Amino acid sequence: MSAMTIPVDKLLNLDRMRVELLPYDDRLERRELDQIQWLVVHCTELPDMAGARQLGEKILYPDSRTGNSGHFYVDRDGSIFQWVSLDRVAHHVSGFNRPSIGVELVNRGRFPNWWDTTSQQMTQPYPEEQVEAFLGLLDALCAALPGLGFIAGHEDLDRRMVTSTDNPNARVQRKMDPGPLFPWDLVLQRTRLRRNIPQDQPGPPAAQI
Numbered sequence: 001m002s003a004m005t006i007p008v009d010k011l012l013n014l015d016r017m018r019v020e021l022l023p024y025d026d027r028l029e030r031r032e033l034d035q036i037q038w039l040v041v042h043c044t045e046l047p048d049m050a051g052a053r054q055l056g057e058k059i060l061y062p063d064s065r066t067g068n069s070g071h072f073y074v075d076r077d078g079s080i081f082q083w084v085s086l087d088r089v090a091h092h093v094s095g096f097n098r099p100s101i102g103v104e105l106v107n108r109g110r111f112p113n114w115w116d117t118t119s120q121q122m123t124q125p126y127p128e129e130q131v132e133a134f135l136g137l138l139d140a141l142c143a144a145l146p147g148l149g150f151i152a153g154h155e156d157l158d159r160r161m162v163t164s165t166d167n168p169n170a171r172v173q174r175k176m177d178p179g180p181l182f183p184w185d186l187v188l189q190r191t192r193l194r195r196n197i198p199q200d201q202p203g204p205p206a207a208q209i
């Protein structure tokens with residue numbers, strides 16, 4: 001961890017959070033904290049945290065030797081992990097990384113046949129412990145980052161369709177997370193952040209998302 005990230009992480013003041021930065025954290029692009037306006041909610045669409053970590057550590061961009069991940073991960077039992085520093089741009093949402101924080105909830109989603117026409121229901125609920133931990137993280141981030149104003153689901157920001165993996169004539173949503181079981185009503189009652197889609201707000205043009 002670089003010295004600069006320590007005060008930022010301490011601002012969050014979360015007893016239950018463990019900081020386990022990805023090996024490439026310091027190779028991700030740097031940003032100023034006041035550039036952060038959005039919090040993007042994801043689910044991992046994987047069975048457990050170990051699988052998510054494996055995917056997060058995978059190098060996908062040879063030039064920068066970095067990969068895809070959120071900043072924070074919340075497990076089903078309410079444990080919270082930070083994998084990317086807030087002053088680094090994580091790759092978690094196409095076209096919208098720079099102004100946003102990615103928060104990933106462990107949930108199977110459509111695993112393991114994400115793009116099969118037969119697996120487009122997301123049936124695993126989000127346990128109360130996980131939702132409460134997520135809300136605690138949200139509070140801490142809102143307190144630490146006055147510029148943070150909006151919350152969106154990954155599904156709000158990436159609406160692309162792809163050809164399904166079991167039927168070449170059918171198309172499915174590329175991203176559906178966090179999906180219909182995420183308790184938006186409760187979350188929006190408990191936070192000052194407003195759910196919004198980026199076409200209405202400063203951000204990249206819709207065509208890039």
Ligand SMILES: [Zn+2]
Pocket residue numbers: 041042043092154175177
């Ligand atoms: Zn996502």
